[in-house]
Amino acid sequence: MEACSLFSGIGGFEVGLAAAGVHTVLMCENDDLAQSILKLRFPTTRLTSDIRHLKALPSCDIVTAGWPCQDLSQAGRTAGIAGSRSGLVTEVFRLLERKRKPEFVLLENVAFALQLAGGAAIRLVTQEFNRLGYRWAYRVLDSRNFGLPQRRRRVFILASLSADPSAILFEGASFSPNVPDENADKFGFYWTEGNTGLGWSIDAVPPLKGGSSLSIPSPPAIWHMKSSKFTKPGIGDAERMQGFPLGWTDTKCGVASRKRWKLVGNAVSVPVVKWIADRLQVQFLDELSALDEFRVGSKRSHNAASGGPNRCETRYAFPSEGPSHGNIGRLSEFVSTDSEDLSMRAASGFLSRIERSNLKTHPAFIPQLRDYVIA
Structure with missing residues (x-):
């Protein structure tokens, strides 16, 4: 199988x-640093910079696109699908307007896209996809169910011309x-938050996430x-928490870690994409007859369709947001390579915010944080 990747980022797809044995023949990405990483890691793959200037796709079996989420994310501007960034997904469908369409299309975005503006x-x-003749299915998948110690819920949308993507x-x-x-020894949190x-x-x-509302x-x-x-985990830890090899984003050009x-x-x-790609090539393990009990009405909360x-x-x-053989990723089993202590300034600011809030944590969390700041 061969693939074309749009909005490639640093190459997760x-x-x-x-x-999974799928070769990528085209990548499209407009961020300069991401491009330098793609050129380093995929030197023989054609790379173009702007999807809006791409006139046509080469022949391929699958098109992938993790289109920009800034307008859809709870942490972003929530401008919706009409936003200047997230609206770029329409360029994907422009490129699919061709006589010989790829068999599969795989898209990814934040799970909040199911709720924002009624799932617009x-x-x-x-x-x-309906208009272009594709059957489709989507499901929220959590990266933690694929062996990564990161709670990361994303909606993956798979479309096919001849197969049943839900299978x-x-x-x-x-x-x-x-x-x-609940008796775990390690807990993750965002020190840049603490109010709501x-x-x-x-x-x-x-x-x-790429940054906070303060762009840091x-x-x-x-x-x-x-x-x-x-x-705080270092950049090497972050790479591994996404499934990349250690040093994947290091271009040896002195790029700042931020x-x-x-x-x-x-x-x-990465492991989520590999799981889907593996299943694309083993068509198809059908267990759909056992899923009728999980059907819900159109107005009820759902995580797949x-x-x-x-x-x-x-x-x-669905009760599960991962595969049946999922390996739950745990911080207690993750060996850090470049973590550093949370600074006193960061800890103190976070403490002042969370002490004024009604947010719930472990009973020992705030007392230990207070002792950490005082010490």
């Missing part, structure tokens, strides 16, 4: 596809996921309860 972004995407994407949907251990948000995560970090690097923090330590953080935070988690031309949309609320 491409690394996952390559691990997802509705636009599925309507376009590929819904594997493991009825699986009973493991519950995070926290990102509190048990034995995991909250979703890695935004690594999460980790509370080590037994040792009373407060640390710029690398932005790219890693916006990337697609399927449909297509002349097919009614069916929505589901």
Whole structure:
């Protein structure tokens, strides 16, 4: 199989596809630093910079695109699908307007796209797939269920001309996921928050992100309860928490870590893409007959759906956001390579905010944080 990757970022789709034996023949990315990483890591693959200037796609079996989420994210501007960044997904459908279409299309975005403006972004995407003759399915998948110690929920939308994408994407949907251990030793949180948000995560970090509302690097923090330590993962840790090899974003050109953080935070988690790509090539393990009990009405909260031309949309609320053989990623099993202590300034500012808030954490968290600041 061969792939074309649009909005490539630092190559999350491409690394996952390559691990499943899929070769990428075209990449499209307009960020200069991301381009330098792609050129270094994929020197023989054609790279273009602006999807709006791309006239046509080369022949390929699958098109992937993690289109910009800034207008859809809860942490972003929430301008919706009409926003200047997230609206670029329409360029994907322009490029699919061709006589010989690729068999598969795989898109990714933030899970909040299902709620923002009544799910307008997802509705636009599925309507376009219907118009182009594709069957489609989408499902929220959490990177933590794929062995990464990061709680990262993203909606993956898979479309196909001849296959049933739900048979590929819904594997493991009825699986009973493991519950995070309340007695864990390590907890992730965002020290840049503390008034109305926290990102509190048990034995995991909250979703890695490119930056905060102040446009500064935004690594999460980790509370080590037994040792009373407060640390931040380094850029190497962040790469590995997304499934990339250590040093993936290091171009040896002295690029500041804050710029690398932005790219890693916006990337697609590699193991999730590999799982989907593996299933594309083993068509198809069909367990859909066991999923009827998870169907929900159109107005109820859901985390998956399927449909297509002349097919009614069916929505589901699945108990699992990962595969049946999922390996839960845990901070307690993650060995850091370049973490550093949370600074006193950062800890003090966070403490003052969370003490005034009603946010819930572990009973020992604020007392230990207070002792950390005082010491």
